[in-house]
Amino acid sequence: MHENEQISGNRRKIQDIMLRHSSKRRLMDKIVSALAVVGVLAAIVPLASILLEVIKNGASAITIELVTQPPGAMASATSGGIAPAIQGTLIVIGLATLIGAPVGILTGIFLSEFAPGNGLFPSAVRLFSDVLIGLPSVVIGIVGYLTIVLTTGSFSVLAGAFSLSIIMIPIVVRITEETLKIVPNSIREAGQSLGIAKWKITLFIVLKSAKSGVITGIVLAISRIAGETAPLIMTILGTSLFFSSFTNPVDALPLRIWRLASQPYDSAHSQGWGAALILIIVVMILSMALRLLTQRKGFKVKASHV
Amino acid sequence: MTPENEGFLDGSLLNPSSKKGNDLHLKQEQRHKVSIKNLDAWFGTKQALKNINLDIKPNAATAIIGPSGCGKTTLIRCLNRMHEMTPGATAKGHIIIDGDVDIYDKSVDPVIIKRRIGMVFQKPNPFPTMSIYDNVSAGLKLNGVKDKRLINDIVKESLEGAALWDEVKDELDKPGIGLSGGQQQRLCIARALAMQPEVLLMDEPTSALDPIASSKIEELVHVLKKELTIITVTHNMLQAARVSDYTAFMYLGELIEYGSTSQIFKTPQKELTERYISGKFG
Numbered sequence: 001m002h003e004n005e006q007i008s009g010n011r012r013k014i015q016d017i018m019l020r021h022s023s024k025r026r027l028m029d030k031i032v033s034a035l036a037v038v039g040v041l042a043a044i045v046p047l048a049s050i051l052l053e054v055i056k057n058g059a060s061a062i063t064i065e066l067v068t069q070p071p072g073a074m075a076s077a078t079s080g081g082i083a084p085a086i087q088g089t090l091i092v093i094g095l096a097t098l099i100g101a102p103v104g105i106l107t108g109i110f111l112s113e114f115a116p117g118n119g120l121f122p123s124a125v126r127l128f129s130d131v132l133i134g135l136p137s138v139v140i141g142i143v144g145y146l147t148i149v150l151t152t153g154s155f156s157v158l159a160g161a162f163s164l165s166i167i168m169i170p171i172v173v174r175i176t177e178e179t180l181k182i183v184p185n186s187i188r189e190a191g192q193s194l195g196i197a198k199w200k201i202t203l204f205i206v207l208k209s210a211k212s213g214v215i216t217g218i219v220l221a222i223s224r225i226a227g228e229t230a231p232l233i234m235t236i237l238g239t240s241l242f243f244s245s246f247t248n249p250v251d252a253l254p255l256r257i258w259r260l261a262s263q264p265y266d267s268a269h270s271q272g273w274g275a276a277l278i279l280i281i282v283v284m285i286l287s288m289a290l291r292l293l294t295q296r297k298g299f300k301v302k303a304s305h306v
Numbered sequence: 307m308t309p310e311n312e313g314f315l316d317g318s319l320l321n322p323s324s325k326k327g328n329d330l331h332l333k334q335e336q337r338h339k340v341s342i343k344n345l346d347a348w349f350g351t352k353q354a355l356k357n358i359n360l361d362i363k364p365n366a367a368t369a370i371i372g373p374s375g376c377g378k379t380t381l382i383r384c385l386n387r388m389h390e391m392t393p394g395a396t397a398k399g400h401i402i403i404d405g406d407v408d409i410y411d412k413s414v415d416p417v418i419i420k421r422r423i424g425m426v427f428q429k430p431n432p433f434p435t436m437s438i439y440d441n442v443s444a445g446l447k448l449n450g451v452k453d454k455r456l457i458n459d460i461v462k463e464s465l466e467g468a469a470l471w472d473e474v475k476d477e478l479d480k481p482g483i484g485l486s487g488g489q490q491q492r493l494c495i496a497r498a499l500a501m502q503p504e505v506l507l508m509d510e511p512t513s514a515l516d517p518i519a520s521s522k523i524e525e526l527v528h529v530l531k532k533e534l535t536i537i538t539v540t541h542n543m544l545q546a547a548r549v550s551d552y553t554a555f556m557y558l559g560e561l562i563e564y565g566s567t568s569q570i571f572k573t574p575q576k577e578l579t580e581r582y583i584s585g586k587f588g
Contacts, residue, residue: 117393186431190494192388193427194445194501195420204448208435 054276061274071240071256082275084242085256088157089282091243092236092252093226095161100168101218105207107169108176108214113202116181126177132170140166141231148235155237155249163231168221175217179210215294219287226283229254253279338405339364339535340385340505345399347380347389354380356559358399362505362552367527367536369550369567371543373588376556378539382507385409385537386423387416403504421449424498428510430490432482432497438465439478441493445501460500468496469526488519495526506530508538512545524549543583547571555579 065081072080107125115122144163149155183206191201207214232238237249238259244250253275260272340362347355355377362368370378383389384397387409401409409419432441440447442461451457461478465471470492474485482493491511498506508527512520527536527549540546546553547567554564555578563570563579574580582588 184431186427186429187433189388189391189427190431190433190497191444191448192391193386193420193425194448194497195417196445196448197417200448205433205435205444209433211435 051280054273054280057270057273058275058277061270062277066271066274067278070242082251082253082256082260082271082278084240084251085253085275086278086282087243088236088250088252089226089254089279091250092157092160092164092232093222093286095157095246096164096168096225097218097222099161100165100221101172103165104169104172104217104221105176105214107173108180109202109207111173111177112180113198113206125173129170129173132166133174136230137167137228138230138234141234144231145234152247154247155235157236157243157246157248157250159235160232160250160252163235164225164228167225167228167231171221171224172214172217175220176210176214179213179217180206182213183209211294215290219290222286222290223283226279226286227254229258233258253282337364338362339403340537341400341402341405342381342385343400343402345381345384345397345401347377347384347397347399348395349380349392350394354559355384355397358561360554360561360564362535362537364535365531365533366551367531367538367549368552368554369546370537370539370554370556371541371546371582372556372562373582374541375558377559378556379509380559381556382425382509382537382539385505385507386420386425388420388425390416421445421501422503423505423507424501424503425507425509426491426494426498426511429514430487430494432485432490432493434481434483436482437479438474438482438485438493441482442496442500445497449501460502461496464496464500467499467530468492469522469529470496486519488515488522491515491519491523492526495523499530503534505535505537508536510539510541513541520545543571555582557582 063081066083067081067086068083069081070084071082107129111122111125115125140163143166144159148159148162152159187205187209188201191205192198196205232252232255236252236255238251238255239249240251257272257275257279260268260275263269338361342358342360342362345355345358346353358381370381372378380389384399385401389395389397397410399410403409403422407414409416433444436444439461442464443457446457446460462471462475465474470489473489474480474493482490485493491514495506495511512523515523524545527538530536531551538546538550540549550567552565553567553570555562555570555574555576557578563574563576565575570579571583574583
């Protein structure tokens with residue numbers, strides 16, 4: 001009898017407390033939701049306004065000439081375009097991706113499939129990866145300068161691509177590792193039970209399942225390196241000429257934007273806005289193209305049966 | 307209805323023309339498809355299997371029953387050497403197939419064993435990025451089989467063997483994960499059958515399925531055991547009674563009793579067995 005009374009006494013006490021708190025709780029809910037909305041706006045509004053600013057100032061500068069002509073003499077109103085910069089950006093990003101993506105993916109595979117624990121070596125790899133992600137890109141540019149530009153004696157596409165790949169690799173490593181970890185272990189066990197070798201399970205089954213996540217990682221990394229200016233200043237130098245060779249300087253959009261913005265002429269500034277808009281468009285197109293190319297082989301699987 | 311005297315107990319051992327002692331013994335060993343001898347298994351320092359000795363008869367279904375944690379899943383994962391793929395897991399002992407290959411021998415490649423002993427898991431796990439056809443042929447293709455016509459034939463045969471062909475024959479290039487749970491499990495069975503295994507291990511194959519899908523799988527076991535040796539873990543005693551010819555009862559890592567299914571269920575010899583069978587615990 002006494003126990004029952006004690007239990008129902010406690011129950012009543014708790015129910016009273018919770019009742020008094022419920023109106024407070026509802027108020028807190030509303031405050032937190034409002035704060036969340038404010039947070040979203042704080043994130044989106046600056047982004048949207050930058051985008052709008054670029055579109056507003058740059059759209060008028062986009063002409064066929066801008067996109068196809070090399071820069072002309074300074075200050076002349078109809079002076080050329082930024083075509084070498086567009087070409088250069090594509091080449092340097094392309095080369096950096098060719099170097100950085102496979103290295104990043106393989107390292108991510110290693111960390112997730114072959115050394116998922118806390119061993120000394122994998123932990124060190126993860127640590128270095130995280131440190132590299134936060135490294136200022138100007139420092140990476142200096143590394144590129146010292147290792148390639150000084151030793152080969154010239155600013156070059158290779159030096160630029162090398163530096164950008166260093167920025168790209170840790171991003172791809174971390175995203176690949178995280179994406180692979182999400183693939184359920186039951187898939188690996190299914191492969192093991194069929195007597196399939198581990199590397200084949202990893203490449204043809206696990207990686208394939210994680211494909212869209214890995215591609216997202218690469219796209220993210222490309223978007224990041226497409227806009228990096230500091231490493232390019234010290235490695236590709238920039239030029240008004242179109243691409244000539246991998247061991248020569250080349251132009252790139254971030255560099256060209258910076259140079260145009262530094263000039264005192266309005267025509268140059270206007271071209272700069274145009275270049276900025278084009279950079280955004282180029283990255284968007286690259287991202288979509290990469291997704292489309294790797295998605296079409298997605299679920300329209302052609303069975304190879306007769 | 308469990309066939310009591312199929313397979314091993316068909317009387318040929320009593321053939322008067324082979325009464326020589328050694329010969330008889332040899333025949334006895336060879337008549338066991340899988341012979342488990344003194345098997346111990348650990349997860350780190352915790353011992354999960356204690357001195358298991360069990361002889362599995364060919365062309366029959368053997369059920370392994372017991373309460374949760376008794377080691378039945380650990381046991382079948384030792385049979386295809388998947389146990390040690392768990393970090394920290396070890397096993398020691400002998401598991402002899404057909405009287406001649408000890409899969410725990412140092413010289414045996416654990417990957418190769420899995421091609422002779424297939425496995426179907428509790429939760430169906432078809433490869434998510436592959437079509438039905440590619441799922442079934444995955445084991446073959448990734449193990450070097452290139453002959454397209456051969457693969458075609460085997461895929462059809464395997465899907466028929468898994469009683470799935472009629473349902474999917476016109477949609478072989480649809481994604482495997484688009485099938486219902488029961489169909490996915492049959493797809494996984496077909497995928498395992500494609501490797502032409504001699505033994506099929508089934509780890510609670512119907513526990514994630516509804517009763518209708520479950521009964522289809524049980525029918526399948528009845529058919530498949532004519533060609534293969536099937537070892538199935540189940541926590542459903544009634545299923546064990548329906549489906550298997552022999553039953554092994556395990557408790558806390560030990561094999562308590564093993565015999566024909568009807569003997570175990572009707573006249574269990576050990577008290578523990580009797581208590582489990584009658585639902586007094588577990």
